[in-house]
């Protein structure tokens with residue numbers, strides 16, 4: 001069993017840390033939110049007063065932070081210099097590949113190991129321990145991390161070298177945004193024509209429109225009891241985080257002169273929805289942008 005420092009105990013990091021505790025690891029957490037720290041303690045974890053204090057004796061550091069800026073700030077020279085030699089650093093935040101590679105290079109230059117390991121599967125997957133991890137980094141670091149990642153996830157992929165996990169993750173999230181918007185459009189159209197959203201969703205789930213948003217994350221309130229749509233779009237994956245990921249995809253498209261017209265449209269829709277005061281709501285609330293009656 002390992003001593004694990006967990007930095008960022010929000011909607012995703014909180015339940016991920018709890019799954020590590022359940023599998024017998026010693027977890028010391030740090031978050032800026034007192035509430036998040038209280039929850040970790042109630043689940044059998046320990047907390048520290050700073051990221052450095054949480055990580056100084058750790059064998060493994062896991063971070064689950066909002067954006068690349070937070071990740072770059074955490075993995076500062078001061079932080080990395082305070083770690084034990086050979087500490088394995090796992091950043092599971094969704095960030096740009098350039099920042100992921102930059103912090104990994106710094107970590108390696110100071111005698112640590114580092115992988116990017118963003119996740120897919122949402123807050124339900126984080127709670128159930130069924131996340132998909134998409135790893136970028138060296139083969140032996142991937143293998144060292146696998147048993148730890150297995151405590152929090154079901155599918156563990158090695159996408160390639162440092163940063164490759166982040167590239168694969170933003171491709172996935174661009175597709176997720178597109179099919180969430182498409183699913184919202186389709187349900188909305190059917191409902192406006194008098195169809196029952198539940199029955200229409202079941203029909204499309206068994207037809208060629210089937211996709212993840214329909215299967216586990218239906219955006220129409222009341223269709224799926226456990227989906228954020230049925231709790232007023234609270235919890236889940238925030239509109240602002242999806243907007244960030246679509247921005248990362250757009251930047252990645254520019255870098256390589258790749259056309260991503262639907263990704264760019266999705267970015268604009270999510271940006272407008274965020275700017276109208278909905279940044280903190282779950283990303284499936286985009287259906288309300290298309291149907292103001294909801």
Ligand code: NAD
Nearest residue numbers: 008009010011012031032033065066093094122123236237
């Ligand atoms: P969140 O906002 O719920 O959690 C982030 C946590 O980080 C918060 O508790 C915040 O207080 C903490 N934090 C911020 N700065 C910190 C610092 N300097 N030190 C310590 N803690 C700090 O976000 P989330 O939904 O858990 O998402 C985290 C990451 O996971 C993001 O990169 C997101 O894109 C990605 N992600 C989210 C989902 C999802 O469904 N929510 C799914 C896949 C990936």
